Amino acid sequence: MKQNIVIIDYGMGNLRSVENKFRVQNCQAQISEDPEIIAKADKLVLPGVGHFANGMKNLKEKGILDVLQQKVILDKTPILGICLGMQLFTNGSEEGDVEGLGWIEASTKKFEFDFKESFLKVPHMGWNSLRIKKEHDLVDNVWDDDQFYFVHSYYVECNKEEDILTETQYGQVFTSSIQKENIIGVQFHPEKSHDVGAIMITNFVEKCSESFRKISEAA
Numbered sequence: 001m002k003q004n005i006v007i008i009d010y011g012m013g014n015l016r017s018v019e020n021k022f023r024v025q026n027c028q029a030q031i032s033e034d035p036e037i038i039a040k041a042d043k044l045v046l047p048g049v050g051h052f053a054n055g056m057k058n059l060k061e062k063g064i065l066d067v068l069q070q071k072v073i074l075d076k077t078p079i080l081g082i083c084l085g086m087q088l089f090t091n092g093s094e095e096g097d098v099e100g101l102g103w104i105e106a107s108t109k110k111f112e113f114d115f116k117e118s119f120l121k122v123p124h125m126g127w128n129s130l131r132i133k134k135e136h137d138l139v140d141n142v143w144d145d146d147q148f149y150f151v152h153s154y155y156v157e158c159n160k161e162e163d164i165l166t167e168t169q170y171g172q173v174f175t176s177s178i179q180k181e182n183i184i185g186v187q188f189h190p191e192k193s194h195d196v197g198a199i200m201i202t203n204f205v206e207k208c209s210e211s212f213r214k215i216s217e218a219a
Contacts, residue, residue, distance in 0.1 A: 003205065005029035006041035008068075010058040012048035012084055021191035025198055027205045035067040043205070044068075044077055047191075048084030052108060052154070053096025055088050072103065078182045080204050086178065086185025087156055095154055103183050105159040106175070113171045120171045123153040128176075128188075130166040136179050137207040138200060139165065146196040148176075148188035155187065184208075 005022065007015050007029050015031050022029040029045065032038060046068075048055055059065045071077040081089050090100045093108035100108070111122045127147040132139050155174040158164050165184070168176035177186040184204070190197035 002028070003042040004040060005043045005045065005205065006038050007031045007045045007047065008038060008064060009033040010046075010048070010055065010062055010064055012050045012055050012058060014049075015047055018045060018047045018082065018191045021198065021201055022205070025202050025205070027201065033062050033064065035063050038064065038067050039071065041071065041077060044071060044079040045082065046079060046085035046088065047082040048088070049151075050084060051095060052084065052087060052093035052100070053098040055084055056096075056098050056100065059088075068101070072183060076182045078204075078208060079184065081183075081185035082191070083152060083187060083189060086187055087154060089178070089183060089185050090156055093154060104156075104163055104178055104180055104185070106156050106163065106178070107159075108154050109157055110154050111171065123151055124155075124170045125151045128168050128170060130168055130176055130188075132166050133164045134162075134179075136165055138177075138179065138184055138203050140203055140207055141199050142196060142203075147193070148190070148196065149192040150176075150188045152187060156185070 007018055009031050019031055072079050087108040088100050089103045090106040090108050091102050092100050094110050113120050128150055129145055131144055158175050163178050163180045164175050165177040165179040167173050190200045
């Protein structure tokens, strides 16, 4: 069944690489900042790079915040947050004195390393593996030694263990993906993670559909 997937344009990052990754996997997705188009989506993608406070500001100024709350929290529409998009799901960030969406009981913090780890650079940039913490369709056919591409200076710290989907080691163990009901976030960039990123995009579009449908019906 054809799905209406909308990649939300709120002025934070290059969305074309995300759109292209969906297209290569024969998954049609459109980029839009129009609240009316977002309101009709079957699935949503919130990518992003840049400053947390600017991201929240743009969502409000573009009139996207209210429709997001309706779609994700009330209608239980599946959403995938990527990088900054995932961080915006949290209660807030050390990057700017502003509240986040508050969908996940978590906070966004900056990497701070002591002297022993001073060789580690910030931002964390490059390839790293995931440790899968629970079963979920998103990580079907993804393995602990698979490599994903990261570029970020801030990371998410979850308050609830059950919201953590994967963890990654970079000077410390941090949450590299989250999942709570219809809400999924990944700190890495699946659109830049070659074949394994393609698997995850396909999982979100296809294999997650049944589990998301059950969540929506139960809401």
